[in-house]
Each structure stands twice: as C-alpha cells, then as structure tokens.
Amino acid sequence: MKILLAVDGSDCTKKAVAYLVNHDSMLEGGELVILHVQPALPPRVEAFVGHARVKEFHEEEAAKVLAPIEEFVRRHGLAYHAxxxxxxxxxxxxxxxxxxxAHLIVMGTHGHGVLGRALLGSVAQGVLAKAEIPVLLVR
Known part of the structure; x- marks a missing residue:
C-alpha cells in the first residue's frame, strides 16, 4: 500500500506519524510519501525580495518541518520519500x-468540530471533500 502522510509540524502531525509507526503493518511491502505543504507568500513579497529568496525561504521552512519527521521515520526503519x-x-x-x-492519505487533525471548521476552515475537511481515495484522520 502506498500512503501519503500530510505533515505540518504540529502536535497533530506527531500523532499521525506515531500512529503509522505503531501500525507499520499498513506499510508492509508498501511505500510512505511524506508531504509538507506551505501556503504561498503574497505576490508583493516575491516582488520585493525576489523569486530566489522566496524559493530559499520555502526550502528552509520545509526542511524545518520535514527533517525531524524524516529522522523519526528513519529510526523506525520505514521506507519513505519526502x-x-x-x-x-x-x-x-x-x-x-x-x-x-497513493492508496491512502493519513493526516492529523486538530478536531475543532463543526463550529471550528465553519469559522476557521479545515485542511482535513477540504481533503475529505476532494480526495478520491480513503483518508485516515488521526486526532
């Protein structure tokens, strides 16, 4: 099974990663893809500091989130790419x-409930609405 693990570096992400490590049989003979998504910076920022600096910023931010997760997954012997x-x-x-x-998307959720999603929006809710494969939310 190929699993896409969506990560943002929050405590919810840590719970989702721990879930996968504790249920590593889900990955037997499969593959783990770790994905971090950052919102785009406003266009005026890129105009001010330049495309190269914005790209460098995104690379640095991605590394801050992905590095500890990759290390944790590596220590547990899971095959992955990020x-x-x-x-x-x-x-x-x-x-x-x-x-x-991917056959499955795994992600942590803050579990704000219906009111929280209505007021704040929810990445998990958006993924659930748009994904054509199963989504496992870890709370």
Whole structure:
C-alpha cells in the first residue's frame, strides 16, 4: 500500500506519524510519501525580495518541518520519500495523492468540530471533500 502522510509540524502531525509507526503493518511491502505543504507568500513579497529568496525561504521552512519527521521515520526503519509543495494545502495534498498514486492519505487533525471548521476552515475537511481515495484522520 502506498500512503501519503500530510505533515505540518504540529502536535497533530506527531500523532499521525506515531500512529503509522505503531501500525507499520499498513506499510508492509508498501511505500510512505511524506508531504509538507506551505501556503504561498503574497505576490508583493516575491516582488520585493525576489523569486530566489522566496524559493530559499520555502526550502528552509520545509526542511524545518520535514527533517525531524524524516529522522523519526528513519529510526523506525520505514521506507519513505519526502516532498514539499507550495499552495493551498488541501488542494496540494489531493494533487500529490493523485501524482503519487497513493492508496491512502493519513493526516492529523486538530478536531475543532463543526463550529471550528465553519469559522476557521479545515485542511482535513477540504481533503475529505476532494480526495478520491480513503483518508485516515488521526486526532
């Protein structure tokens, strides 16, 4: 089974990673893709500091999130590859699941409930609405 693990570096991400490590049989003979998505910076920022600096910023931010997760997964002997993207998180997660031909999306959720999602929006809710494969939310 190929699993796409969407990560943002939060405590919810840590719970999702721990879930996969504790249920590593889900990955037997399969592959783990770790994905971090960052929202795009406003165009005026790129105009002010330049494209190269914005790209460098995104690379640095991705490394801050991905490095500890990769180390944790590596210590537990799971086969994986990591990638990152810039854009709307729910859209990029679903797009990556298609590109990677994933069988399952795993992600942490803050569990704000219906009212919280209505007021704050929810990446998890967006992924659930758009994904054509199963989504496992770890709370």
């Amino acid at each position: 990638r990152w993207a810039v854009g709307r998180p729910a859209d990029e997660i679903v797009k990556a699941s298609v590109q990677e031909q």
